[in-house]
Amino acid sequence: MWYVMQVISGQEERTALLAEKMIPQEILENSFVPVRRLRKKFHGAWHEVREKLFPGYVFLISGQPRLLYEELKNIPVMTKVLGRSREYFTPLPAEDVRMLEKLQNGTCAGGCGNLEVDISRIAVEEGHEIRILSGPLKNLEGQVKKVNLHKRIAAVEIEFMGNRTLVHLGVEMVERME
Numbered sequence: 001m002w003y004v005m006q007v008i009s010g011q012e013e014r015t016a017l018l019a020e021k022m023i024p025q026e027i028l029e030n031s032f033v034p035v036r037r038l039r040k041k042f043h044g045a046w047h048e049v050r051e052k053l054f055p056g057y058v059f060l061i062s063g064q065p066r067l068l069y070e071e072l073k074n075i076p077v078m079t080k081v082l083g084r085s086r087e088y089f090t091p092l093p094a095e096d097v098r099m100l101e102k103l104q105n106g107t108c109a110g111g112c113g114n115l116e117v118d119i120s121r122i123a124v125e126e127g128h129e130i131r132i133l134s135g136p137l138k139n140l141e142g143q144v145k146k147v148n149l150h151k152r153i154a155a156v157e158i159e160f161m162g163n164r165t166l167v168h169l170g171v172e173m174v175e176r177m178e
Contacts, residue, residue: 001091002061003068004161007077009056015077016058023071030061034100034115038170039152053117053167065089096160103136103169119170120154122147133174149173 007015016031034053039046062068069089103117120135130147132138137154145166146155153168 001063001065002059002097003065003089004092005058005060005072006056007058011077012052012056012058015075018075018077019058019060019072022075023068027064027067027071028060028062032059032114033057034059034117036117036167036169037119038168039119039172048119050116053115059092059115065091092161099158099160102140117169119172121174122154122171123175124149124173135171137169137171147171 005015005019012033016033019028019031034057035050036053037048037050040049041047060068100115104115117136120137121133122137123131123133125131130144132141132144137144137156140156143157144154145157148154149171152171152173154171155166155168157164157166159165
């Protein structure tokens, strides 16, 4: 099961590594910070960069939530675990896990090492209509709310932890159709 822990922004990787180091592997299968790949222009050239998909959050995979909860109390940088239910916490809903796996093109089933969302390839058609050719946005056209071609990002509305959330994913225009 997947769980989400809120941490101080900027401390995500440190917290994930600390959790992996301090919590036995039979309790914590994996901890990771989901990232997105995108292209940014600086120093006059386009560069591929990786940024946090959900700043301030660390994802945990465990089959033992009670033991995980007890072990997490020993990690000093943790602020809170999301989805509290009674004495410990509840897993990320299965549909949220499926959405994240879909964004990763289904390559993260069960116990992914990391979750990295790739850049989608798009075409701009007549009338500025956007067509997604490949990548994680393929088959999510109805959820794309805005595309900024200048910054090469798409704002995508997803259901996450019971709320509608906008995530910004990388796009690359590969053809312009007149």
